[in-house]
C-alpha cells in the first residue's frame with residue numbers, strides 16, 4: 001500500500017471536525033437509556049472503548065517522536081490528537097447516556113487498562129518505531145475497527161451514528177497510514193531487522209509491556225462476547241491485519257509476523273497453550289489493588305467530554 | 310490607566326507625519342538614499358557622515374524611528390543579548406538600567422542616537438518605498454514611494470529590516486474569530502486583560518516574553534505551542550550605580566566589558582552553530598534546567614525540544630517555565646485545526662474560547678524574493694533572481710544591481726551573537742563601498758557574478774556542516790530547505806570578511822556625463 005504522505009497530511013488537515021459539530025442533546029437518547037438489558041453492558045463497553053482510544057493516542061504521541069520524516073511526525077501529532085478526540089466524543093456519548101458518575105470524573109479504567117497506561121507512560125517513548133508501528137495497526141484494525149462497527153450494529157441512537165461516522169472516517173485514514181508504515185518498516189536488511197527484533201524481545205521493558213497488553217486483549221474479548229459480539233467478527237479483523245499487512249515489506253518485518261501469529265492465538269480459544277497462562281494473568285491482575293499503582297499520569301487528565309473549554 | 314505599558318517609555322503623540330511638503334516628480338538628487346530608520350539605517354547614516362558623506366536621506370515608512378523597537382512594545386519586550394553588546398560600539402550607553410533592557414529603553418537609546426548625531430533632518434517619514442529602478446547610463450537609482458514620489462540617488466542602502474513585516478499564521482477561519490486579536494508586533498496598549506480569557510499562539514522569542522506578563526494580569530492564559538524550543542535562563546540584573554558611573558567616566562571600561570560579552574557569545578557558537586561536544590553539554594544543561602523547573606513528566610515531555618540545539622533560535626528566559634505552571638496558565642500542544650467565532654479549535658475536538666487572542670507568530674522573512682521590486686541592469690529584477698533563495702556577495706552586494714548595498718542581506722544572520730555586531734561590520738563595509746563609488750566618481754560599482762558565485766558556493770558548503778542545515782525546519786530555511794539567512798561561522802570570521810573592501814571583486818564604470826544636480 002503506497003501512499004503519498006504529504007497529500008495524506010493535507011487531507012487530514014482538511015477533514016477536521018470538532019465535538020461542537022455534533023448536537024449531543026438531539027433526540028434519541030432513550031434508545032439506549034431505556035434498553036435495560038443493554039445499558040449496563042454498554043456502559044462497561046464504552047468505558048473500555050474510550051480508554052483504548054486514549055491509550056492509542058498515547059501510542060501515536062510516542063510515534064510522533066520517532067517518525068523518520070517531518071510529514072510523518074506531523075501526521076502522528078494529528079493522530080495523537082484525533083484519538084484523543086475519539087475518546088472525548090465517546091465520553092460525550094457516555095455523558096448523553098448518563099453513564100458518567102459525575103460531570104468531572106472519568107469513567108473508571110479497568111486494571112488492565114491501568115497497567116497499559118502505566119507501561120505507556122514509562123516506556124512508550126523508549127520503544128522503537130518498529131514495535132509501535134507494528135502493534136498500532138493491530139489495535140486499530142481489531143479494536144477501533146471491529147468495536148466501532150459492532151457498536152453501530154447494536155446501538156440505534158442517531159447521535160451515536162453521527163459521531164461514529166466522523167470517527168470511522170478518521171480511522172480509515174489512520175489505517176491507510178498504519179499499513180503504509182508497516183510496509184516501510186520491512187525495508188532494510190533482513191538480518192538487521194531480525195537481530196534488532198531478538199534484542200528488543202529480550203528487553204525487559206518490552207516484556208512488561210507484553211505482559212500488560214496480552215491480558216488486556218483477552219479481557220476485551222471477554223467483555224465483547226458478553227455484550228454479544230460474534231467472535232468471528234474479531235477473527236475477520238485479525239485476518240484483515242494479516243492480509244493488508246502481508247505485503248512483501250510487511251512479511252519481512254518480524255514484528256508483523258509475531259503480532260499476526262499472536263492475533264490468531266487470541267481468537268482461537270482452543271489454543272490452551274496461549275489462553276491458560278494469559279487468562280491466569282487476567283485473574284492475577286484483577287487482584288492488584290488500584291492503590292498499588294501510582295497516580296494516573298497528567299496526560300490522562302486532558303480527557304474531557306465538554307465541547308468547549 | 311493600563312499598567313502594561315513599559316515604565317519609562319512615553320509614546321509620542323499620534324502621527325505627526327512629516328511628509329515632504331514639496332512633492333515633485335524629480336526630487337533633489339542625493340549621494341546615498343537609505344531605506345528604513347531602524348538600527349541599521351540610522352547606524353549607516355551616522356557612519357557615512359563621520360566618513361564625510363553628508364548628502365544622505367533616509368526614507369522611513371513609519372512615523373518614527375526605531376523599527377523593531379518601535380513596533381515590538383508588547384509587555385515584557387526586551388533584548389535577549391546583553392544591552393552593552395546590543396548597542397553600537399561607536400555610541401555606547403553607560404546608563405543601561407539592566408542587563409537585558411526593555412523595548413522602551415532600547416527605543417530611547419535609538420532616539421538618543423538621532424539627537425546626538427543630528428539625524429532628524431535626514432529622515433523623511435511616511436515614505437514607503439515601493440520599488441526602485443536603475444538608470445544605467447546615468448548611474449542613478451530612481452526610488453519610488455507609495456505617495457508617487459521619485460527620489461534619485463547615486464547609491465541606495467536597503468535597511469528595511471529582516472523582521473519588520475509581522476505575519477499572521479495561516480490558520481483556517483482566522484477571519485471568522487469575533488473576539489479581540491492582537492499581534493505581538495503591533496501591541497494594543499488600550500486593551501485591559503484583567504479578568505479576561507486569553508490565548509497566546511506561538512512559543513517563540515516574543516511569546517516567552519509576553520506570557521509571564523499576561524499571566525500576572527489575565528484571568529486565564531492558554532498558550533498554544535507547535536514545537537518547543539531550547540530555553541536558557543539569563544543573568545538578569547539591575548545595573549549597579551557604580552558601573553554606570555564607571556562606564557560614564559571611563560569609556561574604555563565599558564569597551565572592555567563589551568569585548569568580554571562578545572567573547573562569551575563567540576564561545577557559544579561552538580555549541581550553537583556546529584554540532585560539537587559542546588552542543589551536547591549545552592543541551593544537557595538546558596535539560597537539567599527544564600527538569601529543575603518542571604516537575605510533571607508529561608509537561609516536561611511537551612517542553613522538550615526534538616531538534617538539536619541551535620537549529621532554531623535559543624530562547625532566553627527565567628520565568629517562562631514558571632509562568633506556564635501558574636494556576637491560571639495552561640500549555641496546549643494539540644495542533645490547531647482552525648478558528649471559530651469564539652476561539653480556537655484544536656484537533657482533539659475541543660473549542661477553546663477566548664476574549665482575546667494574542668498572536669506571537671513572528672514575521673514574514675523574505676528568504677526568497679525581494680522586499681519590493683528592484684530593477685537592475687538590463688531590466689533584471691531581484692525578485693526573480695532570488696526566487697529560489699537570496700544570494701549576495703558578503704551579504705551586502707548583489708551582482709546586476711550596482712551601487713546597492715544591503716544590511717541583513719543573505720547569509721548575514723547571527724545565531725549566537727548580537728545582531729548589532731554584524732550590523733556594524735556591514736555598515737563599515739558599506740561606508741568603504743560608498744567611499745569608492747563617490748571617491749572615484751563611478752557610475753557603476755557592481756560585484757562580478759563569478760566572485761559572487763564563488764562566495765556563495767563556499768557559504769553553502771560551510772552551511773552544510775552547521776546545525777541549521779541538519780534537517781530541522783525553521784524560519785531560517787526556505788520551503789526547499791535552502792539557507793539564505795544565516796552566516797556559517799563566528800562573528801569574528803564575519804567581521805574579518807567585512808574588514809576589507811576588495812575593489813577587484815567589482816566591475817566599475819566611471820561616470821562620464823554628470824547629471825546636473
Ligand SMILES: Cc1cc2nc3c(=O)[nH]c(=O)nc-3n(C[C@H](O)[C@H](O)[C@H](O)COP(=O)(O)OP(=O)(O)OC[C@H]3O[C@@H](n4cnc5c(N)ncnc54)[C@H](O)[C@@H]3O)c2cc1C
Pocket residue numbers: 344345346347348349350368369370371374375376377378381387388389390395436437438439468469470471472473515681716717726727728729
Ligand atoms: C521582538 C524582537 C526582539 C529582538 N531581539 C534581538 C536581540 O535581543 N538581539 C539581537 O541581536 N537581535 C534582536 N532582534 C533582531 C532585530 O530585528 C535586529 O537586532 C535589529 O533591530 C534590526 O534592525 P534593522 O534596522 O535592520 O531593522 P528594523 O528595526 O526592522 O528597521 C527597519 C525599518 O525599515 C522600515 N521599512 C521597512 N520597509 C520599508 C519600506 N518599504 N519603505 C520604507 N521604510 C521601510 C521599517 O518601518 C523600519 O522602521 C529582535 C527582533 C525582534 C522582532
Ligand SMILES: [Fe+2]
Pocket residue numbers: 053056082083086144171
Ligand atoms: Fe480512534
Ligand SMILES: [Fe+2]
Pocket residue numbers: 056083140144170171174
Ligand atoms: Fe485510529
